[in-house]
Amino acid sequence: MKILNNEQVLKTFQHESRAKAQPPGGKEFDAILKETVKNSTTAGLAPSQTTFINPLPALQPASSSLSDHQFAANSIEDMINLLDGYREKLANPRITMKQIDPVIREMTREIENLAPVLDLLPADEGLRNILNQTLVTVSLEISKFYRGDYISA
Numbered sequence: 001m002k003i004l005n006n007e008q009v010l011k012t013f014q015h016e017s018r019a020k021a022q023p024p025g026g027k028e029f030d031a032i033l034k035e036t037v038k039n040s041t042t043a044g045l046a047p048s049q050t051t052f053i054n055p056l057p058a059l060q061p062a063s064s065s066l067s068d069h070q071f072a073a074n075s076i077e078d079m080i081n082l083l084d085g086y087r088e089k090l091a092n093p094r095i096t097m098k099q100i101d102p103v104i105r106e107m108t109r110e111i112e113n114l115a116p117v118l119d120l121l122p123a124d125e126g127l128r129n130i131l132n133q134t135l136v137t138v139s140l141e142i143s144k145f146y147r148g149d150y151i152s153a
Contacts, residue, residue, distance in 0.1 A: 069121075072121060075110070075113070075131075076114075076134050080134065082107055083107075086104075086141065115135065118131055
């Protein structure tokens with residue numbers, strides 16, 4: 001199907017677009033721009049009212065509580081269970097390193113979650129020492145895994 005005599009329609013659209021291109025009020029673009037810039041700079045020079053906000057009191061670290069101790073103990077137990085599962089998978093010759101990688105990723109997430117808990121516990125507490133030793137052991141195993149210590153030759 002061929003459309004004939006479409007020149008008249010195109011001329012109508014072109015005439016409308018040219019008519020709309022004229023700025024309102026007959027001003028040139030430069031004049032409008034200069035006027036707008038002038039108005040915005042004079043408005044910016046006027047003094048503005050400042051409002052003062054009362055600052056929040058400084059955040060204080062929460063004291064070590066029973067819930068912190070319970071959370072730390074449960075987290076240590078979960079981490080030890082992860083290490084035990086990891087040890088079993090390493091001992092199984094049918095399991096590939098690629099299959100062990102999700103356990104390593106889970107151990108990495110647990111380390112990130114437990115590191116702040118270590119700071120909440122008092123320095124002279126035995127639970128803090130156990131948590132610290134657990135985190136060091138898990139970090140060491142993760143680095144050994146990625147270094148390739150467990151790849152058989």
